[in-house]
Amino acid sequence: MAExxxxxxxxxxxxxxxxxxxxxxxxxxxxTAxxTAxxTVDPKDEKIKDLESQINxxxxxxxxxxxxxxxxxxxxxxxxxxxxxxxxxSFIEELLPVIDNYERSLTVEPESEEGKxxxxxxxxxxxxxxxxxxxxxxxxxxxxxxxxxxxxxQAVMQDDNPDFGPNIVTEELQKGxxxxxxxxxxxxxKVNKD
Numbered sequence: 001m002a003e004x005x006x007x008x009x010x011x012x013x014x015x016x017x018x019x020x021x022x023x024x025x026x027x028x029x030x031x032t033a034x035x036t037a038x039x040t041v042d043p044k045d046e047k048i049k050d051l052e053s054q055i056n057x058x059x060x061x062x063x064x065x066x067x068x069x070x071x072x073x074x075x076x077x078x079x080x081x082x083x084x085x086x087x088x089x090s091f092i093e094e095l096l097p098v099i100d101n102y103e104r105s106l107t108v109e110p111e112s113e114e115g116k117x118x119x120x121x122x123x124x125x126x127x128x129x130x131x132x133x134x135x136x137x138x139x140x141x142x143x144x145x146x147x148x149x150x151x152x153x154q155a156v157m158q159d160d161n162p163d164f165g166p167n168i169v170t171e172e173l174q175k176g177x178x179x180x181x182x183x184x185x186x187x188x189x190k191v192n193k194d
Contacts, residue, residue, distance in 0.1 A: 085137075089179050092138055096177060096185055102126055103175075141176035143169045143187040152176060154186040164192040 106123055110116050130140075141152050148155060148167050159170040169189045176187030 093184055137180040139178050141187045143172045143189050148191045153189045155191045156188050157190040159190045159192050161192050168192045
């Protein structure tokens with residue numbers, strides 16, 4: 001009986017050991033299969049992900065540079081257009097005092113017939129000059145009797161004239177000029193009090 005019990009215990013131990021070893025083998029086989037599957041997939045997946053991220057980064061950089069270049073082209077085009085549009089501004093600014101003095105000289109009333117003819121010729125020359133400036137976009141800013149506009153007028157004096165309403169230009173002291181849509185010299189004016 002002791003021998004039979006011994007055999008039964010040995011058989012049970014052997015069976016348990018075999019079952020445990022088979023379970024351990026199965027677990028190890030599953031783990032190695034998973035590890036090998038991960039190892040075979042991981043390098044490729046990682047490489048693909050790495051390449052995709054590089055491509056996305058390059059695309060983003062390309063789009064940023066492309067947008068910057070388009071903005072630069074637009075800005076340079078606008079600057080060039082403005083440069084052409086207002087190219088004559090400095091020349092005209094230097095010419096305005098000459099025109100002012102020329103207009104003042106035409107206010108003198110000559111006594112002789114010869115003087116009147118000279119005055120008439122000078123007025124014609126001034127008209128020609130103003131027509132040429134007009135063709136190039138220079139216009140006189142109208143001020144007399146208009147409401148005071150600080151963008152186009154420069155008030156140097158106040159007036160208390162009952163014939164004009166409040167904030168109305170009563171007298172133009174010096175002509176103002178615009179080049180296309182830009183004020184190159186504001187009109188000096190006398191403005192009626194409020």
